[in-house]
Amino acid sequence: MALLEVRDLSVRFVRKSEPTxxxxxxxxxxxxxxxxxxxVGESGCGKSVTSLAIMGLLPGRGTEVSGSVNLxxxxxxxxxxxxxxRRRGKDLGMVFQDPLxxxxxxxxIGLQVSEVIERHRGLSRRxxxxxxxxxxxxxxxxxxDRRLKEYSHQLSGGMRQRALIAxxxxxxxRLLIADEPTTALDVTIQAxxxxxxxxxxxxxxxxxxxxxxxxxxxxxxxxxxxxxxxGRIVERAQRHELxxxxxxxxxxxxxxxxxxxxxPRGQRLAPIEGSVADNIPWEGGCAFSPRCGNALAVCGxxxxxxxxxxxxxxxxxxxPIGAAELERAHD
Amino acid sequence: xxxxxxxxxxxxxxxVGTDPSDPAADSLLExxxxxxxxxxxxxxxxxxTVGHxxxxxxxxxxxxxxxxxxxVGESGCGKSTLGKAVLRLERPTGGSIRFDGTDMxxxxxxxxxxxxxxxxxxxxxxxxxxxxxxxxxxxxxEGMRAHGLDKGGESTERELRELxxxxxxxxxxxxxxxxxxxGGQRQRIGIARALAVRPDxxxxxxxxxxxxxxxxxxxxxLLEDLQEEFGLTYLVIAHDLAVVRHVARRIGVMYLGGxxxxxxxxxxxxxxxxxxxxxxxxxxxxPEPEVEDRRERILLSGDLPSPASPPTGCRFHTRCPWRxxxxxxxxxxxxxDVGGGHRVACHxxxxxxxxxITPNSGE
Ligand SMILES: Nc1ncnc2c1ncn2[C@@H]1O[C@H](COP(=O)(O)OP(=O)(O)OP(=O)(O)O)[C@@H](O)[C@H]1O
Ligand SMILES: Nc1ncnc2c1ncn2[C@@H]1O[C@H](COP(=O)(O)OP(=O)(O)O)[C@@H](O)[C@H]1O
Ligand code: SF4
Ligand code: SF4
Ligand SMILES: [Mg+2]
Ligand SMILES: [Mg+2]
Numbered sequence: 001m002a003l004l005e006v007r008d009l010s011v012r013f014v015r016k017s018e019p020t021x022x023x024x025x026x027x028x029x030x031x032x033x034x035x036x037x038x039x040v041g042e043s044g045c046g047k048s049v050t051s052l053a054i055m056g057l058l059p060g061r062g063t064e065v066s067g068s069v070n071l072x073x074x075x076x077x078x079x080x081x082x083x084x085x086r087r088r089g090k091d092l093g094m095v096f097q098d099p100l101x102x103x104x105x106x107x108x109i110g111l112q113v114s115e116v117i118e119r120h121r122g123l124s125r126r127x128x129x130x131x132x133x134x135x136x137x138x139x140x141x142x143x144x145d146r147r148l149k150e151y152s153h154q155l156s157g158g159m160r161q162r163a164l165i166a167x168x169x170x171x172x173x174r175l176l177i178a179d180e181p182t183t184a185l186d187v188t189i190q191a192x193x194x195x196x197x198x199x200x201x202x203x204x205x206x207x208x209x210x211x212x213x214x215x216x217x218x219x220x221x222x223x224x225x226x227x228x229x230x231g232r233i234v235e236r237a238q239r240h241e242l243x244x245x246x247x248x249x250x251x252x253x254x255x256x257x258x259x260x261x262x263x264p265r266g267q268r269l270a271p272i273e274g275s276v277a278d279n280i281p282w283e284g285g286c287a288f289s290p291r292c293g294n295a296l297a298v299c300g301x302x303x304x305x306x307x308x309x310x311x312x313x314x315x316x317x318x319x320p321i322g323a324a325e326l327e328r329a330h331d
Numbered sequence: 332x333x334x335x336x337x338x339x340x341x342x343x344x345x346x347v348g349t350d351p352s353d354p355a356a357d358s359l360l361e362x363x364x365x366x367x368x369x370x371x372x373x374x375x376x377x378x379x380t381v382g383h384x385x386x387x388x389x390x391x392x393x394x395x396x397x398x399x400x401x402x403v404g405e406s407g408c409g410k411s412t413l414g415k416a417v418l419r420l421e422r423p424t425g426g427s428i429r430f431d432g433t434d435m436x437x438x439x440x441x442x443x444x445x446x447x448x449x450x451x452x453x454x455x456x457x458x459x460x461x462x463x464x465x466x467x468x469x470x471x472x473e474g475m476r477a478h479g480l481d482k483g484g485e486s487t488e489r490e491l492r493e494l495x496x497x498x499x500x501x502x503x504x505x506x507x508x509x510x511x512x513x514g515g516q517r518q519r520i521g522i523a524r525a526l527a528v529r530p531d532x533x534x535x536x537x538x539x540x541x542x543x544x545x546x547x548x549x550x551x552x553l554l555e556d557l558q559e560e561f562g563l564t565y566l567v568i569a570h571d572l573a574v575v576r577h578v579a580r581r582i583g584v585m586y587l588g589g590x591x592x593x594x595x596x597x598x599x600x601x602x603x604x605x606x607x608x609x610x611x612x613x614x615x616x617x618p619e620p621e622v623e624d625r626r627e628r629i630l631l632s633g634d635l636p637s638p639a640s641p642p643t644g645c646r647f648h649t650r651c652p653w654r655x656x657x658x659x660x661x662x663x664x665x666x667x668d669v670g671g672g673h674r675v676a677c678h679x680x681x682x683x684x685x686x687x688i689t690p691n692s693g694e
Contacts, residue, residue, distance in 0.1 A: 042543040142633065156634045186405035186570065188631045191614035195630060213544065216616025220623035240620045257548035259577035261615050262622065265596050268555075269577070271548035277513040291545075 038222030093168030110148025388588035401579025457521030515546035
């Protein structure tokens, strides 16, 4: 059974003076214990809004949330703010892109971690403090006893991100959501943090939702990958399948766009035309059609549905990559 | 590869300074022992200097005419400071910068202004720092006017239209304002603005790091096309190794204010010699699961030391997995040529390459 079931999740921002934004539009996916599910896409495609909705952290006013987020049989979207706060510390942990804004600047790091432990695991202050030191050590913060007394601004970006991970882990959550956890970090530090996250998933059996715009991170971290475009999932596949045989034109376009360290110099990149700003709403057809090299007449008339094309593989496209080749093979 | 002379020349005995195998023999930009130190001030009344940030500390490199030189390194290693010093937006503490054979150090007034026209900078998001009430046209004309390139009337009009079309924008963009454009389009305008004064050298500091991947590729291709069209020389500064490898023929790797390795980009990728370069390359995620599953990362311990108190000896010794008990913490390794214009600043580069020295396991 799935640990988390997200069904038809939609988030709309309704603002008086501005047009309504459909940030997340009917997103469904499952997360199983011990597995890592990726959400990948370019800026504005709805990754963060999805994670905030699952965590119950969206602003209340002017936000319309519908659908269902079910964690081990209980519906999160119907929880009161108070109940949500309790669940959040205990069953759900979150790591953000910018740890500075999510750590309290006036409380020492150690106290922030041990308070979470005290509150949710009912340990005594002394035991909680000892456990906090153990966690900081586990996430690779050197000299944890001294670091416990330091404030977030005294730590480097990498150390802050570790502290935040320690805090997210403090209650041994069953689900961890990491939203661009390494985007603000240097690559050598990114490598440390990604390795740490992988080890933690393997050790504790925590499920992980990995949100990133970086295809390289996805390739190394995720079991299953969901590609988002304009608030909808356009393709889902196991990591190896997705990279060896992308079927959605957007997925393939992303892959051809990134310069790779291991491709020879001078090889020209094949960018996707236009930009995310050229999105059309899904009501008018496929939102990707203004940028899509595979577009057919039908793409501008009718939005494609997300369909299962094979076991574990979903696709939302009228004219996917390789369709012509496949048809020829069947003739 | 067009450099066929390379196979004949023995690289060991080349005279100092003019390595014949060096593709940058005809240099547009020559930087020697460049230092940029920022004073750290303390106290309100006396304004005492209590130390220095050694942002750039003894960098020497050459950028050949028409070449793309890529500078990589992690946050705070001094890349931007170096780029700004080249354009004299930052005053060097020491060392020399020669542009097209002329030492810039003594320059001021009109000659400096004329020299400056020939070097332009493109920033991460050039336009976000500009006056939002200025139209694209006035932004572009501004620089041209400052350098007496605005001939007025029909001729300027045509030039602007051509400029915009080179960067892939319609001429209707002229009457618009920065906020009306997407990030990628703004970067195109920033590039057009740099090119408006017909520079020889473009220093591009993180030109694509604020952009989405699909748009990033558009801008990288554009930079390549413009280089061909206008015969430009580029100094591209970026933290993203894949980006730099894609655009640059020669790459310099910086760590804590110094150059630790420099070579042809293919060689650097295939045979990195400096431990830091190795760690850096091993850390970059590649969008291919098979590669990721097989890869062994060289994980560095700890963080970057502060450039205000750089470690003694080799600046990388506090994190180096190959660190040796002698020399590493006492003697600063010089950037030396190990053949074919491949330069590396490590005492033990050869022993590490040949596997005589292996990484220390743990601490
Ligand atoms: N005007 C200044 N005054 C004092 N210190 C400075 C100044 N400008 C830069 N520095 C310091 O010099 C060092 C190098 O900075 P620089 O901006 O060149 O780094 P960078 O390699 O471009 O980093 P990034 O990748 O983050 O852009 C840093 O420690 C920085 O804090
Ligand atoms: N609080 C908010 N109010 C209004 N619009 C928002 C808000 N948060 C996000 N959005 C919009 O929702 C869309 C998806 O945003 P987000 O999930 O943050 O994207 P990303 O995939 O980059 O994380 C964007 O168009 C964004 O501008
Ligand atoms: S539905 Fe049509 S426009 Fe949309 S991605 Fe598929 S082929 Fe392209
Ligand atoms: S000189 Fe020593 S510490 Fe520096 S990179 Fe070489 S082996 Fe490592
Ligand atoms: Mg986001
Ligand atoms: Mg910089």
